[in-house]
Amino acid sequence: MLSSLSAVYFAELSSPQVKAVRDGTRSPVLLLPVGAVEPHGSHSPVCTDRLIATGMCERAAARLAGDEHVRALVLPALSYGVARPGPVPSGAVPISPETLQGLVVDVCTALAGQGLPRIVVVNSHHEQAHLAALDRAADVVQRRCGQRLVRVDLDRPEGDARRYETSLLLAERPELVDTERIExxxxxxxxxxxxxxxxLVDVIRKLTCAEEDPA
Incomplete structure (x- = not known):
């Protein structure tokens, strides 16, 4: 957790502060971390995906804190994801594709209705049914709000995904990792x-630049 980031969390703003962000000269972009509660080996916590997604969002918002044109804020994370078919492993808390889709649609629609339509979903869970639910949610949001919902997925290598995620977690919350079990x-x-x-910062900048220059 980055202790110096108290100014980047959407939910810590008051209602007047939210209005000020919406009406300010800097384009507001809201970052929605999405993860899952599921096992990540015997060495890492079941909230690994959420911690990584949130860590990405926090760092991007902090990097843009002094930007003259963009104001990035981190939304409360959606911590539950869709699991693959089959028995539920110990520690996993999956939700249905319909539930995930509904949550994303409701959150983004509510924000767009308040004049905050620029949202980037930052996803760290790669189950195919989970990704498909996010795709459907993006389609619904675009139909309802006329705004494209942008998504960024954690880019992880196929061969060593566990080490990749574990190293990120060691940078974010090392006290949660059993270091005797990993390399x-x-x-x-x-x-x-x-x-x-x-x-992620590049995606955020391109999102606002595309709106300013549609051509």
Whole structure:
């Protein structure tokens, strides 16, 4: 957790502060972390996906804190995700695709109705049914609000996904990792977070630039 980021959380603003963000000269972009509650090996907590997604959002919002054109804020995370078919493993708390789709649609529709339509879903859970639910939610939001819902997925290598995620978690919440069971480092994770943050910041900037220059 980054202790110096108290100014980047949407839910910590008062109602007048939210209106000021909406009406200000900087384009507000809201970041919605999405994860899952599921096992991540014997060494990591079941909230790993949510911690990584939120960490990406926090770092991107902090990096843009002094930007003259963009104001990025982190929304409360959607911590539950869709699981693959089959028995539910110990520690997993899955939700249905319909529930995830409904949550994303309701959150984004409510914000768009208040004049805050620029939302980036930052997702760290890669089950296919979960991704499909997010795709359907984006379609519904676009039909209802006329605004494209942008999504950024954690880009992880196929061969060593567990080490990749563990190193990120070691950079974010090392006290939650059983380091005797893994071969990863927080230094590696910090470098990965830098890469992911750059990717997310680029997406945010392109979102606002595209609106200013539709051509």
């Amino acid at each position: 990863a480092s927080g230094t590696e994770g910090a470098a990965l977070f830098e890469e992911l943050t750059t990717m």
